[in-house]
Amino acid sequence: MPMHLPTFSQRYLQELPGDKLTTPAARQVHGALWSRVLPTRVPNPRLLAYSQPLANELGIDRALMGEASTAAVLGGNALWPGMAPYAANYGGHQFGNWAGQLGDGRAIVLGELLRADGERFEVQLKGAGPTAYSRAGDGRAVLRSSIREFLCSEAMFHLGVPTTRALSLVATGEDVVRDMFYDGNAMAEPGAIVCRIAPSFLRFGNFELPTSRGDIELLQKLGAFTLRHWFAHLGEPSKAAYAAWFREVAERTARLMAQWQAVGFVHGVMNTDNLSILGLTIDYGPYGWIDDFDLGWTPNTTDARQRRYAFGNQPAIGLWNIERLGLAILPLLDDDETALDEGLQAFQQTYAAEASQRFAAKIGLIFSSAHGDGALLQDLFTWLGGAETDMTRFFRALSSVVTLPAAPTAVPAVLAAASYAPISAAREESCVAWLQRWWQRTRAENRTPEQIAQAMNATNPWFVLRNWVAQEVIDAAHAGDLSKLHTALTVLQQPFQEQPAHTAWAEKRPEWARSKPGCSALSCSS
Numbered sequence: 001m002p003m004h005l006p007t008f009s010q011r012y013l014q015e016l017p018g019d020k021l022t023t024p025a026a027r028q029v030h031g032a033l034w035s036r037v038l039p040t041r042v043p044n045p046r047l048l049a050y051s052q053p054l055a056n057e058l059g060i061d062r063a064l065m066g067e068a069s070t071a072a073v074l075g076g077n078a079l080w081p082g083m084a085p086y087a088a089n090y091g092g093h094q095f096g097n098w099a100g101q102l103g104d105g106r107a108i109v110l111g112e113l114l115r116a117d118g119e120r121f122e123v124q125l126k127g128a129g130p131t132a133y134s135r136a137g138d139g140r141a142v143l144r145s146s147i148r149e150f151l152c153s154e155a156m157f158h159l160g161v162p163t164t165r166a167l168s169l170v171a172t173g174e175d176v177v178r179d180m181f182y183d184g185n186a187m188a189e190p191g192a193i194v195c196r197i198a199p200s201f202l203r204f205g206n207f208e209l210p211t212s213r214g215d216i217e218l219l220q221k222l223g224a225f226t227l228r229h230w231f232a233h234l235g236e237p238s239k240a241a242y243a244a245w246f247r248e249v250a251e252r253t254a255r256l257m258a259q260w261q262a263v264g265f266v267h268g269v270m271n272t273d274n275l276s277i278l279g280l281t282i283d284y285g286p287y288g289w290i291d292d293f294d295l296g297w298t299p300n301t302t303d304a305r306q307r308r309y310a311f312g313n314q315p316a317i318g319l320w321n322i323e324r325l326g327l328a329i330l331p332l333l334d335d336d337e338t339a340l341d342e343g344l345q346a347f348q349q350t351y352a353a354e355a356s357q358r359f360a361a362k363i364g365l366i367f368s369s370a371h372g373d374g375a376l377l378q379d380l381f382t383w384l385g386g387a388e389t390d391m392t393r394f395f396r397a398l399s400s401v402v403t404l405p406a407a408p409t410a411v412p413a414v415l416a417a418a419s420y421a422p423i424s425a426a427r428e429e430s431c432v433a434w435l436q437r438w439w440q441r442t443r444a445e446n447r448t449p450e451q452i453a454q455a456m457n458a459t460n461p462w463f464v465l466r467n468w469v470a471q472e473v474i475d476a477a478h479a480g481d482l483s484k485l486h487t488a489l490t491v492l493q494q495p496f497q498e499q500p501a502h503t504a505w506a507e508k509r510p511e512w513a514r515s516k517p518g519c520s521a522l523s524c525s526s
């Protein structure tokens, strides 16, 4: 019986201007938002893993995922009917500087999957070979970074953080040469391709590029397309609709920043080409998860000196990026800077409210300034940052302290266990003082301690995909063992659930991981 294949639409290609050329030769592309390009063949596409929950959501059945012909499509060697591959043209600010045209240098959109209910999802291969935008790059991706993107996309989704998704991880059977530490030691590594899914992969940089070239007509076309398809609730394109749109993108980005902070996710490369117009987490490169609560921490070695994208800077950088977007779309706002200012203010207000609410929830509270919750949180951050304390373990353990019959008079063992070194007497004292204040405050909530504990456990994850866990999966995969990859994929699907069989992965960072490459810090080489 012939397998039921998904249906595809091509709105981006049909409604927006494209490049006349179709070769993958690197070039500057003017007056066009996309360039057709076919994925480059790979020797032996092999499906290593896929996300069953996402396949279900897309309406792709299990039998189809198991077909060799599907691995060929997800590895870039074949197309399903209706697919029309292209690379998108965009620019961006990288590390604070305008970088000009960037574009999909190793991502190729295969098409827009049209689900039976009318919902659409862009299907994109990352690592599928060169495009017009590859510049000096090879258009490929290595297995290690593909495992990281595949797993973290799904981990974020299950944590409830807006994100692009990852359908599949395919090994290409071909080596890719990378200088992992940019130190002159290039090595051949196995290549892979991740199939990413999102309603749209549009980035801030897609809007910046036309404006930077004075091509306002192209900007208007892209603006109208974006509004009609993704923000239809704001009405037909007009100055007012664009102002409302800018405010909404600012608010979505602010909420995303609050969610990253609340789960301890550090993106690592918040360039404007890596910020989604839909407020999704996009482009998982040298990201990392906070082990000890350190606002100055960055996983990205390329940013080790400047620390522009460090944990504590993410909200401010989100705002900086929103300002870049606002300046890029000023022509759509009739150059009215008040609309720009309103968007920036909306970002700040939304971030403040969302972060307060999310961090209060982490300590079991409905945020109340009347109760002094702002100061309570601030004092906790100060204490956490005072000596190495594991963020995830600490917050998770608090739910078993909230149910104690009286305010603690010593640091409970579950909390002490979140510390990376023995707690000093002075820190013990300040911790107990804070715990007493907090425990008393929880008694002013209109909920039982058990209800509070339950709510805390639904907001403080038991499992996050720490770099050293991802590295264990990668090391095993390099040795031919995919069992850890498959285990990780199931563990991350229930991050709020304690999973006794996998406690080793929910522990604080082990000492060996402190300095091991890939576990503490990563470069952009991927």
Ligand code: AMP
Binding pocket: 102, 103, 104, 105, 106, 107, 133, 134, 135, 136, 137, 138, 139, 140, 141, 269, 273, 274, 283, 285, 524, 526
């Ligand atoms: P990223 O830092 O991954 O967001 O990438 C920044 C830009 O470099 C984007 O335009 C990417 O498409 C491009 N790029 C990154 N790696 C490669 C590669 N191996 N080959 C071609 N282009 C790449």
Ligand code: MG
Binding pocket: 273, 274, 283
């Ligand atoms: Mg990128």
